[in-house]
Amino acid sequence: MSRQISRRDFLKVTSAGLALAGLTGCGPLSRYVTREPYTQMPEYTYNGLSTYYATACRECPAGCGTVVRTMQGRALKIEGNPNHPVSLGKTCARGQIALEGLYNPDRYQYPARRPQRGSEALSPITWDEAVSLLSNALTSNQPSEIAFLFGLTSDHLVDLVTEITTALNAPTPLRYNAFETVEARATLADVANRIFGISAIPFFDLANADVTFSFGANFLETYLSPVAYARGFAAMRQGHIGKRGYLVQFEPRMSQTAVVADEWFPVTPGTEGLVALAIGRLIAEGGGSSIPAAYQDVDVPGIINASGINESDLRRLTKIFSDAGHALAIPGSSALASSNGLEAGESILTLNALVNNLGQAGGVFLTPDLPVHADNPKIPNKMGELNDLIQRMNSGAVKVLFIHGVNPVYELPPSLGFTQALNQVPLVISFASFPDETSLQADTILPDHTALESWGYQKILTGADRPVISGLQPVVAPFYDTQATADVLLGAVQAIGGNLATAVPYTDEVDFLQQSLQGLITTRGFFNTTDILSFWQLWVKNGGWWNESAGLASPAAQAALTSSLAKSLPEFDGEGEFYLMPYFSTLLSDGSGANKPWLQETPDPTTTVVWNSWVEINPTTADRLGLVDDDVVKVSSPYGELEAAVYRYPAIRPDTIGIAFGQGHTAYGRYAQNRGANLTTLIGTRLNASGDLALCTVKVKIEKTGKVQKLARFEGQPGKYGIP
């Protein structure tokens, strides 16, 4: 007995000793932190107090105004700008997490040449060498052999390069990114052009609508301007118009927007537009007067059959829509990115004309242009135009390609052959901030500042109740040896001199911005000045310029109801059993969020999966195929295949599977690469009538692989922690 006690005591003393040793390890941890004060403090900052800068978010094309809190030269927190008409003090998760772009450890930190494409090795160059390389590239090639490819690039850079290419007589820069093309924004602009005669992205006044029918528009997560629409949705639900608004969502897979909708109808993929057509026809029938030409020959029973919606629901919905004081129909990505996307968009927008809500509260509006390079195209380019570029690259007609703000090697379906076409271009110059897949194939990397270190402006195409232009300013001094792309290009222009320098006469980026904004001085805004320097002060202070009072243009649509609407059924590629429903993750979006660990570890709003890809399959289908959660399946389409773990998702049609964009990077830094699967491998090259990529037109096969990959999920899982 006494022996045992002594042993216990021995163990006690030992463990106490170990605990002490452990404790000592905790203490000095803090010593690894250092604090670096300014060497010279700017006079407008005060030691120990935060300084706030108004700027704008560049994580998606919405262009929300933000305010960034900084302390001693470090950006600490991003919030919405309370005065900015798009964000009104709010941000989304991506906006908040934009900080991790600034502090990302994998950033390109200096200009460099890549000795061998595809290899990570870089040999640094100086910025002077970079400028002479650029001026060489611009002069030693024919103007037609120069191509610029832009993506989520600040509008000022696109405007500047458009001036340069015009002066050089080179092709205008192409603007593409998955955000704009996956959501088929160019198709939406085409629809507006057909119905209203103006090529623009309409603004849907959700806040004042009492009944909203959303045809695949996932406006709470990514669609057009999610912060503005989330706020509009909140206002609608809180009954700002005197009663609680009613939301009905038509889409094959339940998105976050459908989750909060009053009713969700999982219609057959690609039939969203047809359902809108049937609703229009039934409204017209009930109207008493003659049926407009648009709805003359609509086959309602045929549509009921094709879409899978039942007749009593359709009639009930029709009544809800026609009885509403302010009814609104929004065309969304799953409708527009179908093979019949252009027609679907027309049917849905025409529904607004039918209930006469154009330019009315709770209806459809158009945002007027502001006098800042208003002639430049503002709608993103279509996939068709990108195809032309790829063909020119393939035929050797492009000798130098400049890429900024876009990652086409990752974002474009491999079946388009962009990567192969890139090999035919002798000189590829990338302005990327991060080592993404495309910059890995570039010969020269001239890293731009990240958004929080940059100047710029962003024209708001839609999302505000008035015309707005957001202003960007650096909130911190650049961390690394990066240079603003606008400055580098202007440096090259000055080095070339001659006619080009006369046509593009700006000394630097800020000079270009100030001259571009001249037109706003004489336009009535919420601040008014007489000269550019006073204007600039207020512009920088407020984070942009906008109209004093709310007001947008009313679209005119006399022609909308008088011509017949097309009613083609959707077409699909592939012999597979399942419709593929590709969608944007609200967190990783076009994949550019994948290198931000905060976004990776934020649970997906519907499935709560983190750090990975998954395939959403209806449990009835999964049971039939013998699939349980975490089983890895091979999904194959005519264009490619991928492997990912199954997530049994009850809120998706049994004949449809859903996969989110964003994972499956082969490069793009330590947090992004070798994680999950890239959805674009499954996507084809089919275009809709507008020339945009018809994303939702693939049918896929599923095969069980026998492998299991445990998905990290936030939600409880059956069989764990007492959950039955």
Place this chain on the structure above:
Amino acid sequence: MENHSGSTKQENRGNGFISKQLHNPIVQIGLGILLLIILGGAGYGLYLTQLSPPQPIQFPHVKHVSMGVQCLYCHPGALRGISPGLPTVTKCFGCHQQVAKTSPELDKLVAYVKENKAISWVPVFILPDFVYYSHRPHIAAGLNCENCHGEIGQETIVRLQNMNMGWCLNCHRTRFKDNPVMLTKLTDCVTCHK
């Protein structure tokens, strides 16, 4: 049966072996030495955590304070905000280009000024992220810096002070023991953990 008894025997033998060895004086001395080494190491580790961390410049607070420089001259943020802030190199050199130009430590300062480089100070007091602490109300309540930071005016680098929750609460309770309203406010969880 045989197997069973065999295994029992083995267990007995095992127990006997350890206890026998524990009675061996050499093993006992060895274990004692090992224990002393562990305890000594732990003690030394603890001692290390109580030392002020090495700094890029051994900044003599004592000299500055004894010459009448106010704390708030270099750390004015304490008066108005959460963080007192650290002086810029420009501020240091504002005085030092006039006074006390030579010492090995000052040469380091000159080097920083010449390179326009920030000095990477190592913080002595770090509160965890889940604690909200602002200097302003404490200065406004009439506390001196020394109340929390110790006798800075007599040291080179500040000596470490154990700033745990009990230490904070102890002061809040003592100062406001006759003021129930303030006492409630200043002992409420969310006052500091918000």
